[in-house]
Amino acid sequence: MITNIPSSQDLTRSALTSFFAAWHSLIQLFHDFNRTYDLDDPQWAEELQDYYEHCQAELETIYALAAQASELALKARICDVSPYLLLLGNGTSFGEATGDTDFSELRTIDAVDLPNAVNAICSEKLSDSFKQRFTEVRKLRNKIAHLGAAGKTSDPRDILKLLIEQYCELWPKSKFLKLWIEYIGSRRYSYFHDGKWCSAEMEFSEVYETCFSLLSKRQFEKLVGFKKSQRRYICYKCIYSGGLNRHDMYSDLLTAYLTQENVLTCQLCDECSDVDRKACSQDGCKGNVISIDEPFSDHCHTCGQEQDE
Ligand SMILES: [Zn+2]
Ligand SMILES: [Zn+2]
Incomplete structure (x- = not known):
């Protein structure tokens, strides 16, 4: 047989x-x-x-x-x-x-x-x-x-x-971005991903803005699923799983989009996060999407800073 x-x-x-x-x-x-x-x-x-x-x-x-x-x-x-x-x-x-x-x-x-x-x-x-x-x-x-x-x-x-x-x-x-990071996580080098000093998210965060800048509006929308001009936000789930928070690399990974008034959907991990809509307390930040999920509750999804009391 x-x-x-x-x-x-x-x-x-x-x-x-x-x-x-x-x-x-x-x-x-x-x-x-x-x-x-x-x-x-x-x-x-x-x-x-x-x-x-x-x-x-x-x-x-x-x-x-x-x-x-x-x-x-x-x-x-x-x-x-x-x-x-x-x-x-x-x-x-x-x-x-x-x-x-x-x-x-x-x-x-x-x-x-x-x-x-x-x-x-x-x-x-x-x-x-x-x-x-x-x-x-x-x-x-x-x-x-x-x-x-x-x-x-x-x-x-x-x-x-x-x-x-x-x-x-x-x-x-x-989901293009999700498949891309899954590939990064499967490569030979991922053997050294310890989630602390090195992770798939960190490798991805180094190159993705170069990639985005090369894409035309049409190509971007086809691959990422949203308009190139639409505002992108920090996904704290990706920040946490990739250990980017340990290096204060919050704004190095902007992969989430507002899909409802109070919900962000990340194109990299394909997960949703509930958010609060209020102005960020940090000087110079125009963000108005604030995290309510632990361990980053009260962090701005635009600048990555924690809100002042
Ligand atoms: Zn994510
Ligand atoms: Zn902010």
Whole structure:
């Protein structure tokens, strides 16, 4: 019999890991430049161009991960109907079997055939633009795999756009920021997350503003779920679980939105907090959303300061 039959959930998890490995590297690549220069300042245009060229090898890895993410996500969709459909089209033949056959030893559907197979088998169809991008990325990835280089200079901003479109088509109903931080919490480095000096929230807090600044209004709304111009607030649940309060890093993590008059919803942890609506007592703070939950009750969700008696 065939053993180790993959599940759609396993494939989706692997697809998301590949996707966010690409995404996180790309955002770090932008962020590293921003730490010394400024991505948006035209006076550094020449440095930025040099930097992009310097990054080509890493950009190629990012392309390869993006291609892998798409392939796994499409396989997950087919697998959701039936894992055996992944064996389609390869004329799988069996020799005289003496024992079990591991599914991974069988040849599965070629990547080139995946989009059409999904559209024939699954109820949710892929758009033409997705199919076109899928082919482009796959070709580029193959070039890199066989020739060592894609042969053209990649612009990281084009890759960013590509990843956003890919994500929106593959996982339109999922919480982007939550999946991103889950990825950060699953990486090799998370072994050192002690919640005191180092945590997924701290790693996230370092890079997310660079990411937000790169997103257009439309991209922001698609990924984060709220308008880019809408005011963001501190989520004390994330501050606490990430240990940011130990370092007075309150305003380094603004990921919550007012979803009702007295309720904040955080896009990073996906949890709600009840709040009091009154003016913050701190000089110079215009905030009027005050925490009522322990252990940060009476803290302002805008400036992070405790209210004066
Ligand atoms: Zn949160
Ligand atoms: Zn305040």
